[in-house]
Amino acid sequence: MAALAGVSSATVSRSLSGQGNVAARTRERVRDAARTLSYVPSPYAVGLASGRTRTIAVVVPFLTRWYFSSVVSGVTEVLEAAGYDVLLYHLGSAADRDRFFARMPLARRVDGVLSLSMPLTDDHTLALRALDIPIVSVGSRMAGLPSVCIDEVAVAQTAVNHLIHLGHERIAFIGGVPDDADFGFVSSELRLRGYRLALTSVDHKPRAAQEVFGGYGIDGGAAAMARLLSGAELPTAVFAEYDELAIGALWSLRRAGLAVPHDISVVGVDDHEMAKVLDLTTVGQDAASQGVLAATLLLQTLNTNQGEPPEEAPADVMLPTELILRGTTAPPRRRITDAGGAAP
Amino acid sequence: MAALAGVSSATVSRSLSGQGNVAARTRERVRDAARTLSYVPSPYAVGLASGRTRTIAVVVPFLTRWYFSSVVSGVTEVLEAAGYDVLLYHLGSAADRDRFFARMPLARRVDGVLSLSMPLTDDHTLALRALDIPIVSVGSRMAGLPSVCIDEVAVAQTAVNHLIHLGHERIAFIGGVPDDADFGFVSSELRLRGYRLALTSVDHKPRAAQEVFGGYGIDGGAAAMARLLSGAELPTAVFAEYDELAIGALWSLRRAGLAVPHDISVVGVDDHEMAKVLDLTTVGQDAASQGVLAATLLLQTLNTNQGEPPEEAPADVMLPTELILRGTTAPPRRRITDAGGAAP
DNA sequence: CTGAAAGCGCTTACAG
DNA sequence: CTGAAAGCGCTTACAG
Numbered sequence: 001m002a003a004l005a006g007v008s009s010a011t012v013s014r015s016l017s018g019q020g021n022v023a024a025r026t027r028e029r030v031r032d033a034a035r036t037l038s039y040v041p042s043p044y045a046v047g048l049a050s051g052r053t054r055t056i057a058v059v060v061p062f063l064t065r066w067y068f069s070s071v072v073s074g075v076t077e078v079l080e081a082a083g084y085d086v087l088l089y090h091l092g093s094a095a096d097r098d099r100f101f102a103r104m105p106l107a108r109r110v111d112g113v114l115s116l117s118m119p120l121t122d123d124h125t126l127a128l129r130a131l132d133i134p135i136v137s138v139g140s141r142m143a144g145l146p147s148v149c150i151d152e153v154a155v156a157q158t159a160v161n162h163l164i165h166l167g168h169e170r171i172a173f174i175g176g177v178p179d180d181a182d183f184g185f186v187s188s189e190l191r192l193r194g195y196r197l198a199l200t201s202v203d204h205k206p207r208a209a210q211e212v213f214g215g216y217g218i219d220g221g222a223a224a225m226a227r228l229l230s231g232a233e234l235p236t237a238v239f240a241e242y243d244e245l246a247i248g249a250l251w252s253l254r255r256a257g258l259a260v261p262h263d264i265s266v267v268g269v270d271d272h273e274m275a276k277v278l279d280l281t282t283v284g285q286d287a288a289s290q291g292v293l294a295a296t297l298l299l300q301t302l303n304t305n306q307g308e309p310p311e312e313a314p315a316d317v318m319l320p321t322e323l324i325l326r327g328t329t330a331p332p333r334r335r336i337t338d339a340g341g342a343a344p
Numbered sequence: 345m346a347a348l349a350g351v352s353s354a355t356v357s358r359s360l361s362g363q364g365n366v367a368a369r370t371r372e373r374v375r376d377a378a379r380t381l382s383y384v385p386s387p388y389a390v391g392l393a394s395g396r397t398r399t400i401a402v403v404v405p406f407l408t409r410w411y412f413s414s415v416v417s418g419v420t421e422v423l424e425a426a427g428y429d430v431l432l433y434h435l436g437s438a439a440d441r442d443r444f445f446a447r448m449p450l451a452r453r454v455d456g457v458l459s460l461s462m463p464l465t466d467d468h469t470l471a472l473r474a475l476d477i478p479i480v481s482v483g484s485r486m487a488g489l490p491s492v493c494i495d496e497v498a499v500a501q502t503a504v505n506h507l508i509h510l511g512h513e514r515i516a517f518i519g520g521v522p523d524d525a526d527f528g529f530v531s532s533e534l535r536l537r538g539y540r541l542a543l544t545s546v547d548h549k550p551r552a553a554q555e556v557f558g559g560y561g562i563d564g565g566a567a568a569m570a571r572l573l574s575g576a577e578l579p580t581a582v583f584a585e586y587d588e589l590a591i592g593a594l595w596s597l598r599r600a601g602l603a604v605p606h607d608i609s610v611v612g613v614d615d616h617e618m619a620k621v622l623d624l625t626t627v628g629q630d631a632a633s634q635g636v637l638a639a640t641l642l643l644q645t646l647n648t649n650q651g652e653p654p655e656e657a658p659a660d661v662m663l664p665t666e667l668i669l670r671g672t673t674a675p676p677r678r679r680i681t682d683a684g685g686a687a688p
Numbered sequence: 689c690t691g692a693a694a695g696c697g698c699t700t701a702c703a704g
Numbered sequence: 705c706t707g708a709a710a711g712c713g714c715t716t717a718c719a720g
C-alpha cells in the first residue's frame with residue numbers, strides 16, 4: 001500500500017484519516033492506491049494504536065419487541081451514517097446481564113454505549129460507569145447520564161384519564177413483568193405509578209386485585225387478561241402498560257366472547273405498528289426518533305469529550321407523546337349508580 | 345497484571361486463553377489476579393496479534409420486521425453463549441448496500457458473516473466472498489455457501505393449494521417488494537413462482553392483474569389490497585407473501601367493509617406472533633430456529649476451518665414449515681359454476 | 689512449564 | 705509537508 005503510493009505508512013495514515021497535513025497531490029495518490037488495492041486499514045491495528053474504536057455498543061433486553069427493534073433501527077441509521085460500527089448485546093435474562101457485566105467485555109472495546117431500557121442492578125450500573133466512556137440511556141433515566149425518554153408517568157396518566165373521562169371507574173392495570181421476575185423495567189414502575197396517580201386524583205382507590213402482571217408481550221397480556229376475567233369483579237376498562245400487552249388482552253377478550261369496547265375498553269401505550277390494524281386506542285411514542293436522538297447525542301459527546309472536562313449537566317431529552325383515539329375505548333356499558341356524585 | 349501474578353505477559357496470555365501448557369497453580373494465580381483487577385485482554389490487541397476477532401458480522405435488510413428480529417434473536421443467543429460478539433449491519437436500502445460493499449468494512453474485522461435474506465447484486469456477493477472468511481446465508485441460498493432456509497416455492501404452493509382445495513379460482517398474489525424497487529428478495533421471487541405453479545397445476549392461469557406489489561410491511565399489504573379492490577375483477581382469495589402483508593390486507597378489507605373470510609379469504613406466510621391474534625391462516629416457519637442453526641453452522645465452520653482444506657459440499661439446512669389453519673380462509677361464497685368440472 | 693523477543697498493522701509525537 | 709521510530713497490548717514460535 002505505502003509502496004504503491006510511494007510514501008511512508010505514516011503518510012498513508014494521515015492521508016486516509018484526514019488527520020494532519022498532507023499535500024493535496026500526495027493525498028490523491030494515496031487514495032488512488034487505496035482504491036485500486038481496495039485497502040481498508042485494519043480496525044484492530046487502528047484501535048490499538050489510536051485508542052479509538054469507531055464502535056458503539058448497543059445493549060438491549062429484547063430484540064423482537066416493537067419498541068426495541070424500532071429504537072435500534074433509529075440508532076443504526078445515524079451510527080452507520082457517521083461511520084460507526086454497532087456491537088449488539090442482547091441481554092434478555094437477568095443471568096445474561098449478570099454474566100455480561102461481570103466480564104464486562106466492553107472494556108477497551110467501544111467508544112461509547114447506548115443502553116436501551118435495561119433493567120440494571122447497582123452492580124451493573126457501576127460496572128458500566130467504570131468503563132469511563134460516554135453512555136446514553138434510552139427509554140429510562142440513569143442518574144447522572146444523558147438520556148432520551150418520554151414522561152412515563154404522564155403517559156400512563158393520559159391513558160387512564162381518558163378512561164376516567166369516558167366514565168370508567170373500575171379500571172385495571174396490566175403490567176408486562178412476570179410476578180416472579182427478579183427485577184423490573186423502570187418504565188413499568190413509572191407507568192404503574194401514573195396509573196395509580198390518575199385513579200387517586202379522582203378518588204378511585206387503586207386495588208391490588210386490579211393490577212395484574214402476566215409476563216411479556218402478547219402472551220403475557222393474554223394471560224393477565226385471563227386472570228382479570230376469572231377474578232371476582234370484572235373491570236370495565238383496562239390500561240395495558242404497552243400495546244403488545246393490550247393486544248394480548250384483546251385476544252383474550254375475543255376468546256372469552258367479550259366485545260371491545262362494548263363490554264370492556266382497552267388502551268395501551270406505544271402506537272405499535274399493529275395498533276391501527278387492531279383499532280387500538282393508545283398513547284403513541286416515536287421509538288425510532290428516540291434511537292436517532294440518542295445516537296446523535298452520543299456522537300456529540302464523543303466529539304466534544306476529547307480531553308475536555310466532563311460537561312456539567314447531562315442532557316435529558318424528553319420526547320412528546322400523544323393520545324390516539326381509536327375503537328377500543330368507549331364509555332362503560334352501564335353506569336355504576338351507587339358511586340354517588342350526580343351532576344348539579 | 346503480569347506483575348501482580350508474578351509471571352510474564354506470555355504466561356498471562358496462555359493462562360487466560362487456555363492455549364498452551366501452563367501449570368495448574370500458575371494458571372490459578374493468573375486468574376485470581378485477573379479477577380481482582382477485573383482485567384480483560386484488549387480485544388484490539390488480541391485481534392491484531394492473533395488474527396482472530398471473536399466477532400461475527402450480522403447483515404440484515406430490516407430490523408423491525410418479525411422474521412428478521414426473530415432470526416437475529418436466535419443468532420445472538422448462540423453467538424453470545426459461545427463468547428462471540430455481534431457486529432450488526434443494518435442495510436435497508438440499495439444505496440446502503442452499495443456503499444457498504446464498496447467500502448467493505450468487514451475486511452479483517454470479523455471471523456465470519458451471517459447474511460440474512462440480503463438482496464445482493466453480483467458485485468456485493470463478490471465483495472463478500474473476497475473476504476475469504478466463512479459466510480452462512482439465512483433465508484435465501486447463495487451459490488456455494490452453506491445456508492439455512494425453508495422451501496419457499498413449496499411454502500407458497502401449500503398456501504395456494506389450500507385455497508384451491510377450498511374451491512377458490514380467482515386467487516390473487518400480494519408481494520412485498522415495491523414495483524419500482526431496483527432489486528428483489530430471493531424469497532419473494534420463489535414465493536411468486538410457487539403461487540404460479542400451484543395455479544397452473546390445476547389449469548388456472550396466473551394473470552398479471554392479480555399479482556400486486558404494494559411495498560413492505562403492513563402498509564404495503566394494505567396498499568396492495570386496496571389496489572386489488574379497485575380492480576375490475578375481485579379475487580375470492582388472496583395469498584400474501586408474508587404475514588405482515590396479509591395483516592395489511594386484512595386491515596384494508598375491514599376498512600372497505602368486506603368480511604373475511606366471507607367475502608375474501610386471506611392466507612400468509614410466517615406465523616407472525618400477531619397471526620394468532622388476528623386469527624390469520626398462514627404457513628408457519630420458525631425464524632428463531634433458523635438463526636440458531638445458522639449461527640451454530642457458522643461456529644462449526646470456524647472451528648473446523650483452521651487451516652484445513654475447504655470442505656466439499658456446503659451444508660444446506662432446510663427447515664420444515666406447516667400450514668396453520670385459522671379463521672381467515674373458507675370456501676368462496678358462491679361457486680363459479682361456469683368453470684366446469686362437476687363431480688362424477 | 690515459562691520467558692525473551694519478534695511481530696501483528698497501524699498512529700503519533702518528534703525531527704527535519 | 706514527510707519520514708523514521710517508538711509504541712499500542714497482546715500472541716506465538718523459539719529456546720531453555
